[in-house]
Structures are given as C-alpha cells and as structure tokens.
Amino acid sequence: MNQNKPYIIWVALTVAIGGFLLGFDATVISGTVPFIKQYFDLTGVGGDLKLGWAVSCLGWGALGGNAVAGLLSDRFGRKKVLIITAVLFAGSALLSATATNFTVFVLSRIIAGVAVGGSILIAPVYIAEISPSKQRGSLVSFNQLMIVIGISASFFSNYFLLHSGENNWRWMLGVEAIPAALYFFLLFAVPESPRWLFGKGQPERAREILTKACGGEQAEEELRNIRQSFTAKTTGVSLGGLFGRRMRFILFIGLAIAFFQQITGINAIFYYLPTIFVQAGGGVNAAFQQAVLVGLVNLGMTFVAIRWVDRLGRKPLLVIGTAGMAASLLTCAWAFHNANYQVTEKSYAVLATAKVPGELIGELKQVEHKGFATDKEFTADLVTRFGAERIKPYQESLVTAALNIRASLVLYAIIGFVASFAISLGPVMWVLLSEIFPNQYRGAAISLVGFWNSVVSATVTMIFPWELSTFGSAGTFFGYGLFAVAALIFVLLFIPETKGKTLEELEGCLVRK
Numbered sequence: 419m420n421q422n423k424p425y426i427i428w429v430a431l432t433v434a435i436g437g438f439l440l441g442f443d444a445t446v447i448s449g450t451v452p453f454i455k456q457y458f459d460l461t462g463v464g465g466d467l468k469l470g471w472a473v474s475c476l477g478w479g480a481l482g483g484n485a486v487a488g489l490l491s492d493r494f495g496r497k498k499v500l501i502i503t504a505v506l507f508a509g510s511a512l513l514s515a516t517a518t519n520f521t522v523f524v525l526s527r528i529i530a531g532v533a534v535g536g537s538i539l540i541a542p543v544y545i546a547e548i549s550p551s552k553q554r555g556s557l558v559s560f561n562q563l564m565i566v567i568g569i570s571a572s573f574f575s576n577y578f579l580l581h582s583g584e585n586n587w588r589w590m591l592g593v594e595a596i597p598a599a600l601y602f603f604l605l606f607a608v609p610e611s612p613r614w615l616f617g618k619g620q621p622e623r624a625r626e627i628l629t630k631a632c633g634g635e636q637a638e639e640e641l642r643n644i645r646q647s648f649t650a651k652t653t654g655v656s657l658g659g660l661f662g663r664r665m666r667f668i669l670f671i672g673l674a675i676a677f678f679q680q681i682t683g684i685n686a687i688f689y690y691l692p693t694i695f696v697q698a699g700g701g702v703n704a705a706f707q708q709a710v711l712v713g714l715v716n717l718g719m720t721f722v723a724i725r726w727v728d729r730l731g732r733k734p735l736l737v738i739g740t741a742g743m744a745a746s747l748l749t750c751a752w753a754f755h756n757a758n759y760q761v762t763e764k765s766y767a768v769l770a771t772a773k774v775p776g777e778l779i780g781e782l783k784q785v786e787h788k789g790f791a792t793d794k795e796f797t798a799d800l801v802t803r804f805g806a807e808r809i810k811p812y813q814e815s816l817v818t819a820a821l822n823i824r825a826s827l828v829l830y831a832i833i834g835f836v837a838s839f840a841i842s843l844g845p846v847m848w849v850l851l852s853e854i855f856p857n858q859y860r861g862a863a864i865s866l867v868g869f870w871n872s873v874v875s876a877t878v879t880m881i882f883p884w885e886l887s888t889f890g891s892a893g894t895f896f897g898y899g900l901f902a903v904a905a906l907i908f909v910l911l912f913i914p915e916t917k918g919k920t921l922e923e924l925e926g927c928l929v930r931k
Contacts, residue, residue: 423553426631429608430545430557434564435601436500436537439507441568442575442594443530445688447473448709449576453587458520468520470880475524477685477876479531480538484872487536488543488865496544496611499536504605506533508598515592531872538848539868543860546852547613550632550640555728555849555917559720562845566720569688570713577706616644617858665863668854671912672863675850676871678905679843682743683898685875686882687832708829715833719840731917732846733909739842740906746834747899753831754892757823759796760789761816768819774812778804792890793817843905853916 451473454460460469483503491499510530517523542561549557572590579589612624612631621641628637691709727735761782769779785803790796800809800816809816855863885894 426549426553426557429548429631430560431564432604432608433500433541433544434560435597435604436503436541437561437564438568438571439504439594439598439601440534440537441565442572442597443507443511443534443568444476444685445569445691445713446572446576446590446594447476447527448688448691449572449580449590449706450587451690454523457587458523467884470883472520472524472527473690473882474876474880475527476531476534477872477879479528480535480872481531481869481876482528483532483535483537484539484865484869485535486865487539488860488862488868491540491543491614492862495614496540496547497605497608499540500544501602501605503533503536503540504598504602506530506536508595508602511592511594511598515588515595535868535872539864542848542852543864544611546849547611548609548627548631550636553728554853555732556724558849558852559724559727559845562848563717563720563724566713566716566840566844570710570717573691573706573709573713577710580706612640613644616641621645665856665859668856669863669866671854671914672851672867673870674908674912675843675847676867677874678740678901678908679847680871680874680878681898681901682747682839682843682905683878683882683895683901684836684839684844686879687835690882691832711829712833712836716836716840716844719837720845723841723845726841727846727849728917731915732850733913733915735846736842736909736913737906739838739840739846740902740909742838743835743842744899744902744906746831746838747895747902750828750831750835751892751894751896751899753824753827754890754895757821757892758789758791759793759817759820760822761787761820765819769812769815774815778808778812792892793821794887794890796820850913850916854914 451469454472455465455469458468458472459465460472487499506529510526510533513529514523514526517526542558545558545561546554575593576590579586579593582589609627609630610623612627615621615627616624624644625637625641628640631637632640691712723735766779766783769782770776781804790799797809797813797817851864851867852860882894885897889897
C-alpha cells in the first residue's frame with residue numbers, strides 16, 4: 419500500500435483544489451465590502467439589505483449547485499461535474515471583476531455560488547470513493563484543508579491589494595481566475611471515481627483505478643464490498659427510498675449537522691471579518707491584518723484536524739470543537755455587552771481618518787456627550803441631535819469612533835471560535851457526509867443535505883448586517899453562542915463514530931439503525 423500512497427495523495431490534493439477556489443471565492447468578498455458599498459452606493463436600511471444580498475448571493479447560487487451536482491454526478495460522473503465547476507469559477511471571477519452595475523455583480527456572484535455548491539459536495543465524495551478506508555478521513559480532510567488555504571490566501575491577497583488604487587476590489591475578485599484555470603487543466607489527469615464506474619457497469623476500470631490507488635490486495639477487498647453493496651439494488655435511486663424509514667436516522671444526522679455548521683455564524687463572521695474588527699475599534703489596515711491572522715489560525719488548526727481525524731476519531735473532535743465554539747462566541751458576546759459608546763477627543767481623530775465632514779466633526783465638538791450601553795442608543799441620540807439624513811451616511815464611522823471595548827478580547831474570542839470550528843464542524847462534517855450515505859443514494863442525499871446547508875448559510879449571511887443593526891454585536895454573537903451549545907448537545911447524543919470502517923460497513927450499520 420505504501421507504494422501507492424503518493425498517487426492517491428496526489429489525486430486527492432488535485433481534486434481538493436476545488437476546495438481552495440471555494441474558500442477563496444467565499445471569503446474574498448470580505449475585503450471588498452467597504453469598496454462595493456461605496457461604488458454601488460449601498461447606504462441606509464435598503465443599502466444594508468442590498469449589501470447583505472451582494473455578500474450572501476454566493477450562498478443562494480450555491481443552492482443551485484447543491485440541487486443538481488449530486489444528480490448530475492450520479493449520471494455523468496464526479497470528474498465531469500468538477501470540470502464544470504472549474505469553468506464557472508474562472509468565468510465568475512472575471513465577470514465580477516469587470517462589473518459596472520449592481521445587477522451584473524450579483525449575477526457573477528451567483529454563478530460563483532453554483533460552482534461552490536457543486537465543488538463542496540462532489541470533491542469530498544470523489545475523494546471518499548477512491549480512498550482506502552484507513553486513510554479516508556485524512557484524505558477527505560484535504561478538501562477542507564484546501565478550503566482554509568483558500569480562505570487564508572484571500573485574506574493575504576486582499577491585504578496586499580488593499581492599496582492598489584481605486585479599483586482594488588476588482589483585482590481582489592479577478593485574481594481567482596488564475597488558480598481556476600490551473601484546476602481545469604489538472605482535472606483531466608485524474609481518473610473517474612471507481613465506485614461510480616462500478617455502478618455504471620464498468621468493474622474492470624474500477625479495479626484498475628483502485629489497484630493504482632491502494633494496491634492489488636486492498637483493491638480486491640474494496641471491490642468485494644462494493645459488489646455486496648450493489649447486489650439486489652436494481653431499482654436505482656428513488657425519492658421514496660431516500661425518504662424511507664431505513665434512511666431516516668442517516669438523513670436526520672446529515673441535515674442536523676449541516677444546520678449547526680452554518681447557524682453558528684462561521685460564514686457570516688468570515689464574510690464580514692474586517693468589518694467586525696473595525697467595529698471592535700480597529701482601523702481598516704489593522705482589521706485586514708487581523709483577518710490574515712485569523713486565516714492563519716484556521717489553516718494551522720485544520721492541519722491538527724487532519725492529523726487526528728483518523729487517530730482520535732470524528733466524534734471526539736466534534737465534541738471538543740463545538741464546546742470551544744460555544745465558549746468563544748459567548749465570550750465575544752460578553753465583550754460587546756460590556757462595551758460602551760461615547761464620543762471623546764480620541765474619537766475626532768478617528769472620524770477625520772474616516773473622511774467624516776469637518777463641519778459635522780466641528781458640531782460634535784460643541785455638544786456634551788454622555789456614555790451609552792449600546793450602539794443603538796448611541797446612534798439614536800445622534801439622530802435626535804443632528805437628524806437622520808446627516809448621521810446615516812457616517813453611522814458606522816461614528817459608532818466605531820465612539821466604541822470603548824476590550825478589542826483584544828474580541829480578537830482572541832474570534833480566533834478561538836475559528837480554531838474550534840477548524841478542528842470540528844469545518845472538516846469533520848464533510849468527512850461524515852461522505853461516509854454515512856449508502857452508495858446508491860450518496861449523490862442524491864449529499865445534494866439534499868448540501869442544499870439545506872447552503873440555505874442556512876445564505877440566510878445567516880444575508881441577515882447579518884440587519885442583525886448587527888437590530889440586536890447589536892452582543893445580541894448577534896449571543897444567539898450564535900446558544901446555537902453552538904445546542905450543537906454540542908446534538909453531537910453528544912446522536913453522532914456515531916465512523917473511523918476505520920469501510921463505506922459499505924457504515925451503510926449496513928446506519929441503515930439498520
């Protein structure tokens with residue numbers, strides 16, 4: 419088996435480049451938020467909703483990719499679907515970088531979302547179907563590793579392109595076309611999924627690929643398991659079978675863990691990371707630097723997950739991670755809850771840097787300012803004094819300038835949350851989803867679960883600006899923290915351990931249960 423290991427690692431890493439593009443595409447928007455907000459004039463309540471739509475439309479596009487990717491991959495092959503995603507990634511990057519109106523920009527992000535929806539489902543399924551059972555957890559985790567490398571790369575790219583001129587946001591978005599083109603060409607060098615080939619009546623091709631991937635002896639054992647799994651399953655996939663009694667427990671696990679992965683706010687935090695750090699009292703440049711730091715932590719902890727997912731197991735990592743997520747989110751909520759808002763001498767320098775008109779700053783200096791417990795109370799006082807029309811365009815800058823908070827505690831809490839996610843719900847969810855569904859239902863079931871995951875993700879991301887305006891930072895993070903506590907309880911009660919078992923062994927165990 420050792421002599422085949424370099425080949426299977428190369429195949430897994432090549433397919434996982436789709437994860438890199440996914441991670442890059444998903445979080446590159448975080449650096450463009452202040453610039454597209456200004457370019458497309460997204461101000462006021464309507465502007466908040468439009469901004470939320472511009473950021474979250476990637477998730478809504480992913481719904482389309484989720485809905486069709488599994489079924490298309492079952493019919494035409496995993497490899498062909500991945501090649502299509504590479505084309506969509508490249509095209510959407512170029513279109514978003516050249517968009518001159520809001521509608522075209524949103525369309526380009528929706529196209530990217532379709533690619534994300536296809537890639538996030540099919541890449542881990544492909545890797546699971548070609549991997550030896552003892553290395554499957556680590557190899558499938560390569561996809562999550564590449565996702566977080568893509569996330570880190572986007573933060574680095576945004577930081578270095580921050581001062582590239584008034585079109586910096588276009589460069590941030592367009593640079594993705596380069597790795598997307600590379601992915602397109604590399605995919606032609608990887609084989610098709612052996613389990614898909616067997617299901618399409620090509621057992622000899624499946625044997626050749628498995629032999630190359632894991633050696634002759636292991637290949638024969640895998641083929642015996644696959645043959646037993648497909649025996650007497652001549653009716654194919656039906657919705658009745660997918661939603662039948664025998665599949666209920668598996669679907670419950672898949673849908674629930676997909677819900678908890680996103681409802682705890684990971685994508686909202688990533689998509690608005692520089693904005694969050696600015697709201698915690700940092701400048702724009704410092705906020706982009708802190709985003710890079712968070713990306714590096716995410717990357718480092720994903721290596722930890724890859725090392726331990728096949729040693730410690732799936733469930734222990736989920737327990738440790740969800741507990742850490744809950745503690746970190748509640749800490750962040752506590753930090754914002756104990757913040758106060760008051761205009762001081764230091765605030766005026768921040769406002770000048772943020773290009774707030776000198777006339778307004780001068781008027782602020784002439785009135786007495788008291789402290790407020792929440793940003794909503796502080797903003798309401800300013801509106802009463804100066805009028806909504808004057809305050810609204812500069813509301814974020816005024817809130818940031820007046821904020822007094824333990825900014826380091828917010829940074830550490832966000833780092834703790836991301837680190838905990840990176841060893842648990844981030845990689846382990848996709849490992850589980852690639853393992854628990856039976857062979858004949860895998861494509862359709864993972865499309866269903868992925869679709870649900872994207873619905874939750876897009877919804878959470880879209881309403882995040884509204885949540886901050888309505889509930890404040892403390893209320894928003896407190897809600898995420900409560901969901902993380904619920905996720906921990908769910909993991910303790912319902913998640914099975916899957917390490918070391920073949921896909922067919924898991925099918926027999928979980929379907930009976």
